[in-house]
Amino acid sequence: MPTLPWKRAIVVGASSGMGEVIARRLAASGCKTALIARRESELNALRDALNAENEAPIAFAYPHDVAHTHEVNALFARITQDLGGLDLIVYASGVMPPVGPQEYDIEKDALMIEVNVTGAVAWLNEAAARFGKAKSGTIVGISSVAGDRGRTTGPVYGASKAFLNTYLEALRNRVARHGVKVVTVKPGPVKTPMTQGLGKLPFIISADEAADTILAAAALGVHTVYVPQKWRTIMAVIRAIPSPIFRYLNI
16 A cells, blocks of 8 residues: 555544544554544544554544534534644445335435435535645545445435445546545445444455555545455446346346
């Protein structure tokens, strides 16, 4: 993995999973890191652990529920002031409640839209506006291979990730001309609390492996990265399956 180039970062969804490992990697590289998540006790424990490994505070906790988008503008301004600027933002928040094959639950669906879509837009809009003016910065959005095709399992989860893919592409087209990098991350299954209890999943990898791949791609400014890379070929094949056939396949 190349040397991490960032000095000040925000990680949204830092209390567990890929977000937590990414925050650990950033802090270990000497990057001042703002930790954002809803679970205050886990967030504070991570902050304390990271700061215990450094002579001066390197991690800062900001408890926040991404569904509360009205808080983002003021909180973003406070964080960037506390950090003394911003070079990187990683949106790692995401939810995927279990949805049965014949289940249509608007409460579960609304939660996924709030966290996976609206929360991402609220935070990354702020970053894009700031980075566009500064003519530098890196935006990383963690999406999923689930957004590449409409499957019978988890319709709204997949749709929320498809939205994120298109939104990140649009941000890239807006701010790339100003020197800003926007990285779309499409992981397959990763060993995180989200995937616990889902049984045997294909090509599942650790959160550590996923985080290293994500940060390496972001440091290089890769537009879209599949995690692991074998999913790029797999999803190319899946996208090529004609719709009349695909609807009958359990993939």
